[in-house]
Structure formats: structure tokens, C-alpha cells
Amino acid sequence: MTDAELLKQCHTVLPGHRPRxxxxxxxAMAAWCEANDVAHDVYGDGELIQQFEQKVADILGFESAVFCITGTMTQVTALRLACEDRGSTLAALHPTSHILVHERSNYQLLGHFHALMAGDRHRPFTSADLAAIPDKLGAVALEIPMRExxxxxxxxxxxxxxxQHCRERGAHLHMDGARLWEAATAYGRTPKEIAAGFDSVYVSLYKGIGGLGGAMLAGSRxxxxxxxxxxxxxxxxxxxxSPYVIxxxxxxxxxxxxxxxxxxxxxxxxxVLRDFPSIRVNPAQPQANMLHLHLPVSCERALEIRNDVARDHKTWLFGRAFHGALPDTSVIELYVGDNLLDMADADVRQALALLASAL
Structure with a gap:
């Protein structure tokens, strides 16, 4: 049975939003279009998309925003243009940057820019980490918050x-804001306050928002x-x-x-997780509505446990799992969305108890 088939059988799902x-x-899209008299754009020219682009720009405090079909295309393009503007092909990225980890070396193979890794892979980089790079940087990309x-x-x-460091250094500061909306509450700041001082910001239209796909790039006009x-x-x-924007x-x-x-x-x-000491949490205190759980079993065993609990208890504990740094350890990801928000406290505790018992 595939993961999708197992998940479909579960009546209790911990991570994320309930998928439509x-x-x-x-x-829902048809009803919303009917209620708002929506017409298709043509190659990005249309009232709905242009109003939505400006709305996102205003929320982030920029002059302009433009839709792009994928975040993958959005970010490497933005960084290449930034490097061109600053006269250097070097861009500083965190070792866990989506560009480095998930995009199949697109920045390199397509000749967008040259990447330099900044900081330790287990912590966000700092201004001191950037200062330790002696080269002229065209751009710096910072993910807020950092999923990996x-x-x-x-x-x-x-x-x-x-x-301040990027401003004084003359480097373009770009935000990978795929989950920026999730970080605002932890900071106690608005997205505009967080984005102030960045030269460009990418945000996703489907991750926390729940759309079909697509992204926005905000910056100067x-x-x-x-x-x-x-x-x-x-x-x-x-x-x-229009389908993605709607x-x-x-x-x-x-x-x-x-x-x-x-x-x-x-x-x-x-x-609640304090009651389950076999499950270690990272970060130590929440910095967004997502977290990693470090488990004392291999990745393969973690997935077996997930599938066993799904099959036997109709409870889906997590989706993503990967190898931990130590042998026979693993890491799983939880995104706290509608599912956990709407779930009864006792059901959450029961699901965690099933995981801890299997460990």
C-alpha cells in the first residue's frame, strides 16, 4: 500500500492542513470566481492577478510584486539579477538552503551564480558568519524560518x-520567505517589519497558504x-x-x-512533548508553527512505525522523515496547521503516545 493510500484511510492526521x-x-474556486466576477488574466495581464500582486507587495512593504509559476525559478533568477547589479557572481547561502538541497544544482548548471556556504548547517547563520567571508558578495539569501x-x-x-552588515557591505539581501507568514507571530512583528531592510523577498502561494502552487517575488518596481x-x-x-492566483x-x-x-x-x-522524553524537539522553543522531532530509531524504522500506526490505528503521525546525524536516529517534521488546531487535546496526546510506545 502506498503512503497516499495509507494516509487516505486515516481519520486522524497530525501535520498540516486538511487537503482538499x-x-x-x-x-470552491468556481464559487469564489462567481461571487467576485473573476476573469482570466492573459500572460499576467488581468485585474485579479495585478491587484493580488500589489496586495502582497503592500503587505511586505515593497513597491511591486510579480507572480512566478515556481519558487525554484523565482529565487535563482532573483539572485542572478542581484549579483549582476552588484558586480559579483558570488551569493552566500546557508548550507541547508533549498537552492542547495532540493534544486538539483540548477544555479550552477544554468550559470546563474556561484554559491558560497555561510555558517553552520545546524544553526541560522549570523552577521559574523557573513563577515568571515572575505570575498565580494553580490547577494546573500536568508531563509526565514529555516525548514531543514x-x-x-x-x-x-x-x-x-x-x-546592517549587508547594507554596509553593498550586498543584495534576499529573503527566502516560503514560510515567512509562519514566523511573524514568533517574532511579534508584522511581515513588513521583518522584510524591512531586505532588497527582495520570495513568498509561496501554496505552502502555508494552501493554494495550488506559485510564488511571488517582491522588490522594487x-x-x-x-x-x-x-x-x-x-x-x-x-x-x-488565474488558477494559481484564485x-x-x-x-x-x-x-x-x-x-x-x-x-x-x-x-x-x-x-505536551515534555511528557515524552524519548522524543527530542528542535528548536528548543518554537520559532514558527513547525518543528522537528528527533527519534532514537533509524529512518527506515521511523517510517515503519508511521505506517504501522496508520494501518492499525488510522492515525497519520507525520509525512517526512530523514536520517539523523547519529546511527539509528532519525528526524521527522511536523507542520502545525488546521489538523492539529482542530484536534482534541486528548487525541493529540494519544497519537504521541502511540509514537512513543513504538519507539
């Missing part, structure tokens, strides 16, 4: 120090116009962006408004 079937999603290390983010003072031209050259000029726009405000509730539920979850 295609029929449910398309019906459990949703960690720099402290507010350190974030301000990084902004000149910068986003150049990026839009390169998106066309790179094959991103789909004739209708799927995000119709629930955008609701999702942003729910982020504080997700974070409070994450804080509660941390307290």
Missing part, C-alpha cells in the same frame, strides 16, 4: 545585524519588471496564472489570520 480533493478545491533545521530563525537582534522578463525567457510565461487569493486573508492560532497550538504542543 480536486473536486472540493475546484468547486526545524523552523529556526535568527533572533530579532541578529536579523537586524545581518541587514524595476527589479520585479526585470525578473518578470526573465521568467518569460525561462519558460514561466503561462497564458493563464486558489491562493480566495483563502489568503483567512490563512494569515490563522497563523497566530497555529503558533499558540505549537507552544501547547511543546508542553
Amino acid at each position: 480533493s480536486p473536486a472540493e478545491m475546484f468547486a 533545521i526545524g523552523g529556526q530563525a535568527p533572533s530579532w537582534d541578529e536579523l537586524e545585524a545581518i541587514k 524595476k527589479f520585479t519588471a526585470r525578473a518578470a522578463e526573465w521568467f518569460r525567457r525561462e519558460g514561466g510565461n503561462v497564458i493563464h496564472r 486558489a491562493a487569493a480566495m483563502q489568503f486573508d483567512e490563512r494569515l489570520a490563522a497563523m497566530p492560532s497555529y503558533f499558540r497550538r505549537t507552544e501547547w504542543l511543546y508542553e
Whole structure:
């Protein structure tokens, strides 16, 4: 039985939001289009998409934002343009950057820029880590929060120090804000306050938002116009962006408004996890509504446990698992969304007890 088939049989699911079937999603989109008299854009020219682009730009405090079909295309294009502007092909990235870990060396094979790794892979990099790089940097990319290390983010003072360092150094500071909305409550700041001092910001339209896909790149009007031209050259000029924009726009405000509730539920979850000492949590305190759980079993065994619990108890504990640094250890990821928010406290405790018992 495949993972998808196991998951479909479960009545209790811990991570994420409840997924909508295609029929449910398309019906909701159709109803929203009917209620709002929505028309298709044509190659990005249309009232809905342009209003939504400007809405995202305003929330982030930028002049402009432009839609792109994927975050993968968005970020390497933004960093290449930034490096061109600053006269250096060198971009500083954290060792766990999505660009390095998940994008099949696209930045390198396509000649976008040269990457330098900054900082330790288990912690967010600091201004001191950047200062230790002697080369002229064209750009610095900072993910907020950092998914591959459990949703960690720099402290507010350190974030301000990084902004100042890049400003004084003359390096373009770009934010991988795929989960920026999730970090705002932990910082106690608005997305605009977090983004202030960055030269460009990428945000996802499907991760925490729950859309079908797509991304936005925010920056100066000149910068986003150049990026839009390169998106066309790179094959991103789909004739209708409207399905992706509608799927995000119709629930955008609701999702942003729910982020504080997700974070409070994450804080509660941390307290519950104290009762299960075999499960180690990273980071030590929540910095977004996501976290990693470190388990004293191999990755293969962790997945067996997940599948056994799903089959026997109709409870889906987690999706993603990967090898820990030590032998016979593993790491799993939890994103706290609608599922955990709406689940009864006793059911959450029972699910964690099933995991701990199997460990």
C-alpha cells in the first residue's frame, strides 16, 4: 500500500492542513470566481492577478510584486539579477538552503551564480558568519524560518545585524520567505517589519497558504519588471496564472489570520512533548508553527512505525522523515496547521503516545 493510500484511510492526521480533493478545491474556486466576477488574466495581464500582486507587495512593504509559476525559478533568477547589479557572481547561502538541497544544482548548471556556504548547517547563520567571508558578495539569501533545521530563525537582534552588515557591505539581501507568514507571530512583528531592510523577498502561494502552487517575488518596481522578463525567457510565461492566483487569493486573508492560532497550538504542543522524553524537539522553543522531532530509531524504522500506526490505528503521525546525524536516529517534521488546531487535546496526546510506545 502506498503512503497516499495509507494516509487516505486515516481519520486522524497530525501535520498540516486538511487537503482538499480536486473536486472540493475546484468547486470552491468556481464559487469564489462567481461571487467576485473573476476573469482570466492573459500572460499576467488581468485585474485579479495585478491587484493580488500589489496586495502582497503592500503587505511586505515593497513597491511591486510579480507572480512566478515556481519558487525554484523565482529565487535563482532573483539572485542572478542581484549579483549582476552588484558586480559579483558570488551569493552566500546557508548550507541547508533549498537552492542547495532540493534544486538539483540548477544555479550552477544554468550559470546563474556561484554559491558560497555561510555558517553552520545546524544553526541560522549570523552577521559574523557573513563577515568571515572575505570575498565580494553580490547577494546573500536568508531563509526565514529555516525548514531543514526545524523552523529556526535568527533572533530579532541578529536579523537586524545581518541587514546592517549587508547594507554596509553593498550586498543584495534576499529573503527566502516560503514560510515567512509562519514566523511573524514568533517574532511579534508584522511581515513588513521583518522584510524591512531586505532588497527582495520570495513568498509561496501554496505552502502555508494552501493554494495550488506559485510564488511571488517582491522588490522594487524595476527589479520585479526585470525578473518578470526573465521568467518569460525561462519558460514561466503561462497564458493563464488565474488558477494559481484564485486558489491562493480566495483563502489568503483567512490563512494569515490563522497563523497566530497555529503558533499558540505549537507552544501547547511543546508542553505536551515534555511528557515524552524519548522524543527530542528542535528548536528548543518554537520559532514558527513547525518543528522537528528527533527519534532514537533509524529512518527506515521511523517510517515503519508511521505506517504501522496508520494501518492499525488510522492515525497519520507525520509525512517526512530523514536520517539523523547519529546511527539509528532519525528526524521527522511536523507542520502545525488546521489538523492539529482542530484536534482534541486528548487525541493529540494519544497519537504521541502511540509514537512513543513504538519507539
